[in-house]
Amino acid sequence: MRSKKVRKNSWIFCVAAAIALVSGAVLTVPTSMAADPPTVNVKIDNFSFTPATITVKTGTQITWTNADDIPHTVVSDGQEFKSKVLDTNETFTFTASKPGTYSYFCSIHPKMTGKVVVE
Amino acid sequence: MPLQKKQDESLFDHNVDRDGGHDDDGIDRRGFLKCMAWAGTGALCVLEGGVLKSYGLDDPARIAKAARGELSFVQISDSHMGFNKPANSDVVGTLKAAVGKINAMPVPPAFMLHTGDISHLSKAEEFDTVDQILKSAPTKDVFFVPGEHDVLEDDGKQYRERYGKNTKGDGWYSFDQKGVHLIGLVNVMNLKAGGMGSLGAAQLEWLEDDVRHLSKSTPVVVFAHMPLWNIYPEWGWGTDDSAQALSYLKRFGSVTVLNGHIHQTMQKVEGNVTFHTADSTAFPQPHPGAAPSPGPMKVPAEQLRSLLGVTNVNYVRKHHALALIDSTLE
Numbered sequence: 001m002r003s004k005k006v007r008k009n010s011w012i013f014c015v016a017a018a019i020a021l022v023s024g025a026v027l028t029v030p031t032s033m034a035a036d037p038p039t040v041n042v043k044i045d046n047f048s049f050t051p052a053t054i055t056v057k058t059g060t061q062i063t064w065t066n067a068d069d070i071p072h073t074v075v076s077d078g079q080e081f082k083s084k085v086l087d088t089n090e091t092f093t094f095t096a097s098k099p100g101t102y103s104y105f106c107s108i109h110p111k112m113t114g115k116v117v118v119e
Numbered sequence: 120m121p122l123q124k125k126q127d128e129s130l131f132d133h134n135v136d137r138d139g140g141h142d143d144d145g146i147d148r149r150g151f152l153k154c155m156a157w158a159g160t161g162a163l164c165v166l167e168g169g170v171l172k173s174y175g176l177d178d179p180a181r182i183a184k185a186a187r188g189e190l191s192f193v194q195i196s197d198s199h200m201g202f203n204k205p206a207n208s209d210v211v212g213t214l215k216a217a218v219g220k221i222n223a224m225p226v227p228p229a230f231m232l233h234t235g236d237i238s239h240l241s242k243a244e245e246f247d248t249v250d251q252i253l254k255s256a257p258t259k260d261v262f263f264v265p266g267e268h269d270v271l272e273d274d275g276k277q278y279r280e281r282y283g284k285n286t287k288g289d290g291w292y293s294f295d296q297k298g299v300h301l302i303g304l305v306n307v308m309n310l311k312a313g314g315m316g317s318l319g320a321a322q323l324e325w326l327e328d329d330v331r332h333l334s335k336s337t338p339v340v341v342f343a344h345m346p347l348w349n350i351y352p353e354w355g356w357g358t359d360d361s362a363q364a365l366s367y368l369k370r371f372g373s374v375t376v377l378n379g380h381i382h383q384t385m386q387k388v389e390g391n392v393t394f395h396t397a398d399s400t401a402f403p404q405p406h407p408g409a410a411p412s413p414g415p416m417k418v419p420a421e422q423l424r425s426l427l428g429v430t431n432v433n434y435v436r437k438h439h440a441l442a443l444i445d446s447t448l449e
Contacts, residue, residue: 046411046412046414047354047412047413047414048412068412068414069204069205069206069414069415070414070415071239071240071268071271077312084272085240085241085271085272087240088204103312104312105312105313107310108267108268108271108310109267109355110310110311110312110313110314110315110355111313111314111315111352111353111354111355113312113313
C-alpha cells in the first residue's frame with residue numbers, strides 16, 4: 001500500500017512539473033517552437049540494434065547509444081546518415097526529415113542491421 | 120571450464136600419436152573436425168602432406184623435435200591496444216607477456232605475423248604503443264594485415280602508411296621465405312550490410328595472378344584477419360568470398376590459413392588446407408553461439424592469461440610439414 005501511495009504521489013508531482021514546464025515554455029518562447037521534436041532511442045547492445053525496426057514521424061530525432069564494450073557504427077545503406085565510430089556509451093543522433101525506408105547497418109560488424117521507416 | 124577440458128581430451132584422444140613415432144596413422148579426420156575448438160592449453164600440430172597431427176604441450180622432447188624446422192615464425196593477433204574494459208584492463212601488460220613468451224622460445228622466430236586488430240580504435244597512440252612493445256621482440260620483421268579496428272574512419276589510410284608500404288590495393292601482398300610463399304590478405308574493408316568479411320574482386324584477381332607462377336609443391340601460407348572459412352556466420356565469423364580465394368589454392372599440396380578476429384584457437388582440415396585461428400593477446404571471446412553476442416568475455420582474473428596466447432609456426436622441408444604450436448600466456 002505504501003509503495004503504491006508513493007508512486008501515486010510521484011505521478012502527481014510529475015504531472016505538476018510537466019504543467020509547470022509547459023506553461024513556462026509557452027510564456028517564454030514563440031508558440032511554433034513550443035514543442036520539442038519527438039525523440040526515439042535505439043540501443044546498441046549485444047551486437048544488435050534494439051528495436052531493430054522503428055517507425056517514426058517526419059522530424060523525429062533518433063538517437064543511437066552504444067552499450068557494448070566494442071565500438072560500432074550506424075550507417076544507412078544509401079549513406080543518408082552515417083555516424084562516426086561510437087565507442088562505449090557514445091551516441092549518434094539523426095533527424096528524420098524525409099519520408100522513406102532507410103535500412104542501416106554497423107559498417108564494422110555488418111551482420112548488425114536495422115531499419116528506420118519515416119512516415 | 121568442464122566443457123573445455125572435455126574438448127581438450129577428445130582432441131588428444133583423436134590425434135595423439137600413441138606409439139610415440141612419426142608414422143602416418145595419426146588422425147581420424149572426421150573425429151578431428153568434431154573437436155576443433157580448444158583454448159587454455161597448448162597444442163602442437165604437425166601438418167604432413169595435408170594431414171594434421173596434434174600433440175599435447177606437456178611433452179617437451181617431442182615438441183623440440185617437431186619444432187626444429189627450416190623456418191619458424193610466430194603469429195600474434197588482436198592486441199586491441201586502447202581497449203580498457205573489464206574483460207582486460209591491461210592490454211599493454213598482456214601484449215608484453217606475449218612478446219616475453221616469444222623471447223623465451225628455444226628457436227627464435229625468423230619473423231612475426233600480426234593478423235590484425237593491432238589497435239582498438241585506430242588511434243595513432245595505440246599503434247605507437249604496439250610498435251614500442253614489439254621493439255623488444257626477437258625479430259624486427261613483423262608482417263601485418265589489418266583488422267576492422269585498424270581501419271576505422273579513414274578507410275585504412277593510416278594503417279597503410281604505417282604497416283602497408285609496398286602493398287597493393289587496401290594493403291594485400293605476398294613474399295617468400297625459405298621456399299614458403301606467404302600471402303597477406305585484407306578482408307575487413309568495404310563490408311556489405313548483412314555480410315561477413317570481404318576480399319573483393321580486385322584482390323581476388325591479384326591473388327589468382329600471384330599464385331599462378333608457383334609450383335604446386337610450394338607450401339603456401341595465407342594470413343588475414345577474419346576467418347577465411349565460415350566458422351559462425353550468425354556472428355559474421357567468416358568471409359563472403361573466401362571460397363573463390365581458396366579455389367585458386369586447390370592445386371597446392373600444402374596450404375595453411377592463419378586468421379585472428381575470433382579471439383580463440385580453432386582448427387579445421389579440409390583437403391590439403393589447414394585452417395587455424397589464433398588467440399588474442401588482449402581478451403577472449405565466447406565459443407560460437409555460447410553467448411548472446413561475440414563481445415569480450417569476462418573471466419576471473421586468474422584465468423585470463425590461460426585464454427590469451429601466441430602461435431608458433433614451423434616448416435620442416437624434409438617432412439613437407441608445417442607445425443602449429445599454440446601457447447597461452449601462462
